[in-house]
Amino acid sequence: MFLTKATLNLLNEQISHEFNNHTIYRNIQAYFSNLDLDGWASFFGVQAEGEYDHYKHIISYLDDKDAPYEINVLPYSDYQFKDIKEILEKYYATELITTKMLYEIVEQARVDNDQGTISWLYTMPVSVGGLSLIQEQIEEEDSALSLQSEFMQGFGKSDQLNQQWIRIVNENLIHRLSK
Ligand SMILES: [Fe+2]
Numbered sequence: 001m002f003l004t005k006a007t008l009n010l011l012n013e014q015i016s017h018e019f020n021n022h023t024i025y026r027n028i029q030a031y032f033s034n035l036d037l038d039g040w041a042s043f044f045g046v047q048a049e050g051e052y053d054h055y056k057h058i059i060s061y062l063d064d065k066d067a068p069y070e071i072n073v074l075p076y077s078d079y080q081f082k083d084i085k086e087i088l089e090k091y092y093a094t095e096l097i098t099t100k101m102l103y104e105i106v107e108q109a110r111v112d113n114d115q116g117t118i119s120w121l122y123t124m125p126v127s128v129g130g131l132s133l134i135q136e137q138i139e140e141e142d143s144a145l146s147l148q149s150e151f152m153q154g155f156g157k158s159d160q161l162n163q164q165w166i167r168i169v170n171e172n173l174i175h176r177l178s179k
């Protein structure tokens, strides 16, 4: 079945959105690298890779469908982060918007009775043996929220304690990523 113009437009927007997510997380990775916080940096490096995989995943679907698309990546704007609290808010907000956008594609595909696209969104693994785009999105939204909650539990008392807490979470992240 051919994609309708409406679904195709949404998928086109999603390509650029996923690439933009990738850019945001790379900038966050750079922020932590500069501070020698390798756990935090690696965590956001993994997130960035995931977003790049989503970008490629949607492109390959449109290639399979012989559907036209354009990559309209937003111009790079200097990401300056005030602190980790702001970064974690940005991270969770980014995942929430992404979930919303994917559900809009599902809704549009339902309107079009495009069962193929719905099934692709829910069941086609992004990488071999992995989860589908929607399944990964649900996990990513959850993990953004849990990292934010975990961090905020120990944040805010004093600058010195905050610095210690940032290092503790850094070690936790290193430990988790090595598993
Ligand atoms: Fe994504």
Ligand SMILES: [Fe+2]
Pocket: 021, 050, 051, 095, 098, 137, 140
């Ligand atoms: Fe994501």
